[in-house]
Amino acid sequence: MHQPASAIGLQYWLKKMGYPRLIIAGFLLFLFIMAPITGSDLSTQITNVINRFSWNAVLVLAMVPMIHSGCGLNFGVPLGVLAGLLGGTLAIEMGFTGPMSFLMAIVVSTPFAILFGGGYGALLNRIKGGEMMVATYVGFSSVSFMCIMWLLIPYKNPSIVMAYTGVGLRNMFALDSFYAGVLSKFLEIDLNPIGINLVIPTGSILFFALLALGVWAFLHTKTGTAMTAVGSNPTFARASGINVDRIRILSVVLSTWLGAVGVLVYQQGFGFVQLYTAPQNMTMPAVAAVLIGGASVNKASISNVIIGTLLFQGLVTMTPTVITALIHTDVSEVIRIIVSNGMVIYALTRKTEGAK
Template sequence: MERFSFASRFGLPRTIIAGFVLLLFVMAPIVGADLTMQVGNVINRFSWNAVLVLAMVPMIHSGSSLNFGIPLGIIAGLLGGTLAIQLGATGPVSFFIAILLATPFALLLGGGYGWLLNRIKGGEMMIATYVGLASIAFMCMMWLLLPYTSPTMVWGLSGKGLRTTISLDGFYGGALANFLQIPIDPANGLYFPTGAILFFALLALGMWAFLHTKTGTAMTAVGSNPLFARASGINVDKMRLLSVIMSTWLGAVGILVYQQGFGFMQLYMAPNNMTLPTVAAILIGGAAVNKATIPHVIIGTILYQSVVTLTPTVMTAMIHMDVSEVVRIIISNGMIVYALTRKVKGGSR
């Protein structure tokens, strides 16, 4: 009965995925992989992606759906990052300058996005997906047209248009990861990203605190029962708009955190590659379409990044064929379908 209760609360899909991750960790040293390095890689990837997954929480709480429009926040972050480089900001301070420059774009784009979602209640996911894809396509043109002049970013021959991939060496690459880093395997360049983990913890604590304020409670009420919330005097549209702006801003910060750990900035179609992994991670962690918590963010990011990190190593060593992309697609889309098709009452099961 106790095991049945645990399975019911944790969820069969998450139990299967957690079991698969545990199996990968067990198999890694057996097939000859360095277990320490694999654990370190998972920790590093968690530090890169956790803030992007955290960006899902506000919109889920307000009932504004899973944020398939997160590319808007990512674009705001990319604009902040490129402007910081254009203005000549260097070193770790350029990371915070990039956040400062990205904030107005996140507020503007998030406000417009939230206004649109308020006009089309009930079709948020379809609209969010369209907005995300359309914004990426639009920026593919704008990255070529915007008047950037920094030789670090523009194409060398024409001097116009931004490169597809921009190195962040000398700028905010490693700004958080190198702060108070702890050696794990220095011979292989593996360190514990203390600064990035602390930065995520600070944002997560801020989100937790906000959700326990009067405004945060009102936002949760809107997501749980908008009719009851409206009858209680809560401005439903205002709460939804606030949640979208918060999600967009966190998405902007999240992509900057990802970039400083990855060491490069990727433009054009790259934001499209962040949407499904981010949505899948929050769902794998146990979130429902109207409820998400900080533990869901942490658990989901660890499970998802463990799968995409360990699968290539273990599977390639076992069958001499890289099937990591296949596994990633199955897990991402499978968890999304599971979450969107089940009937949710009061949260995750």
């Protein structure tokens, strides 16, 4: 007995969307519906979700090039974050302020991203097939190494060094005099004057859109097509004359640079810089977000980045207020951990699946 065309179409879309993504989207919709009922201001919650999306989207975008080249999920994104932190702190040390400090942070972090990404890519080329396992330890070890270096590098700017010794950088310092809000406040749309608690960080969203467009355009160039071919079938790519190792290193360098820029975007929105072990906390949210968006360990697209970041950051933002009001217990961190680790497990058990 043949199934109706509508039933076949529904099954196709369910398989294409993936049950975990549908469940998470449904749960997020439930949170939005319950927000006004529990006494939360819906406009404020939407503002928080949009803000967190604009802060984190570039870090999630950093996953795409390495996935395309077959290097898997970038658990080594702390290398890019560290390059960005070096760029940001050195720009401040050199005395730059305002928008120029943000621009110089990107400029200074670029050579570090190229250096770190090149070495990281060369390492991954030596252990093909075990990239994600090694990348995890690369992230841990690099963050631990830089915990020492933040104390040894001779920074002198009183705004960022430890106040009581003048040696070593603080664990956290504010960016009010530097690049805090440099993107978020650019062309900002504030609807508070008309009675709606909604603020849209237009500059941050436009900056992400520009980078996303750049990545999309790059993936459609000859080099980008070669990168996709390497990720899909390295044997065929090598037979076609493509230098597989060089393309893989290029993808890692690009991912590392996007990670460096991504943490600078995050910092300007957050308004603070966090050092020492903080970069390690950037990995799982970025990996989980791209997976929630529909990516797998060998396929990813810009739409996966956008959808996944909105869903993941929506959960992180909405859960504390809504669920806490409903059950009078804050389980936001528990839900975040379940979603993050659960999506990674789901992706690793479905290596051939991904959004088309």
